Amino acid sequence: MTTFDLSGRKALVTGAGQGLGEGMAQALAAAGATVVVADIQADTGRKVAESLGEGHGFVHLDVTDDANWESAVAEAVGLLGGLDILVNNAGVEITSLITELDADDVKTMLNVNLLGTALGLKHALRTMRPGGAAGHGGAVINVASVAATIAFPGIAVYSATKSGVDRLTRVAAMESGKLGYGVRVNCIYPGLVPTAMGAGLANDVAELGLFGSPEEAVGAVIELTPSGRLGEVSDMADAVVFLASDAARFITGAGLPVDGGMGM
Template sequence: MTSYDLTGRKALVTGGARGLGAGMAEALAKAGAAVAVGDVLEDVGKETVQSLRDAGATAEFVPLDVTDDASWAEAVANTCTSLGGLDLVVNNAGVEITSLIADLDPAGLRTMLDVNVLGTALGLKHAFRTMRPGGAAGNGGSVVNIASVAATIAFPGIAGYSATKSAIDRLTRVGAAESGKLGYGVRVNCIYPGLTPTVMGNQLAVDCAELGLFPSPEEAAAAVVGLTPQGRLGQVDDMADAVVFLSSDAAKYITGAGLPVDGGMGM
């Protein structure tokens, strides 16, 4: 059976400074990959990188604003230089701004579109250009996009977020089709994480309560648990393990897929 060993692989994780991204960077490193943490949070990102190094990993911090094309080009170039190539890209960076549709703020929606959709699209662009034959790395590889269970369910207060995460699902499938058709050698998949008690996940519960959708943040979280057959919230390592799997040779014949990692909530 093929293992999840990533020894010799070079990975870039966006939004890798904290939360799910930091957990994914750690899991990839534990599987043997050298990891670049890309983020706008430089101080926190460097702390995460130092933690990875303290555990024996090869890790670097690269400044990255995922909404900016030039920032992507520089971050990928820096990753290739510092790590010696690029084989894996995890498009994790994302934002969630809770709002009722009747009260939707155009500026908030534009922010989510920029970070979640444009950021992922640019990640695919630069992954393809770098990993395809003739690119700076040129050996193919894997892209894992981070969508959300919000792309598969209807939950109040997250219409804009749900729309952007649904777009990531479509970007994933079209990206996989283009890579295959054009011989890039890059597999493209996504995962749909369930609600996880990170900074973002906790804030969502608070926001839903403040909007009057639930009596308290605790009851908002309990409502999610009640919709989840496994009867619990997700944990960072649940999501990180799925990313390692999709990045590994154990998933070598998987592309264009969306993997629910949501305890059954979206089924």
């Protein structure tokens, strides 16, 4: 057994019906964890859960709804027989110049990215702490973004929400430690990955006139990245497995850049 072996661990991954979340669910399962896929899109979420094989499951989750979080976590604990790992991955990005911000779009990003993560922390800590439904401690990994560490045009509110995820992570880690919950809380800062969201961002910033084309926007990101390439889903998923594993047993309240050096 290696320190990255998650055999016997039980994990819940939000926004796991596609993109980074799907890759994270797959990587956790490959490392031996039993995984519940949580997503607001039932069709895609169930397909991902089925692809993981027998023993894994799906729960419907609107991360902005407190009551839905409570029921989804309870259902996941029932399916898994416990809960050791939560990956707060669900997120949304709506590109806009600051001068053209739409209030409803701002509220959507705040609700999904910030409120959704806060509620996930609330219910994970309640469930994993002593006396909770699982009660044996665990690990929470929040998904922030390199956007929290750089000033990239067109994504001001998204960047602000992901900076908030970083702060939530650190305060939650401190509270967990001070109160003896036994739950480590960390976050990752993914770089740009060519998922549907990443491709959409490249198209959007080009349409806003910030870059001459989507290809130019992608080239600008690569130029800012010392590793000289975009990120891959597996880069982010492997970082989540690490933070969930015993190899990270003395790491909490940390933000791990997984961005090829872009945000340094």
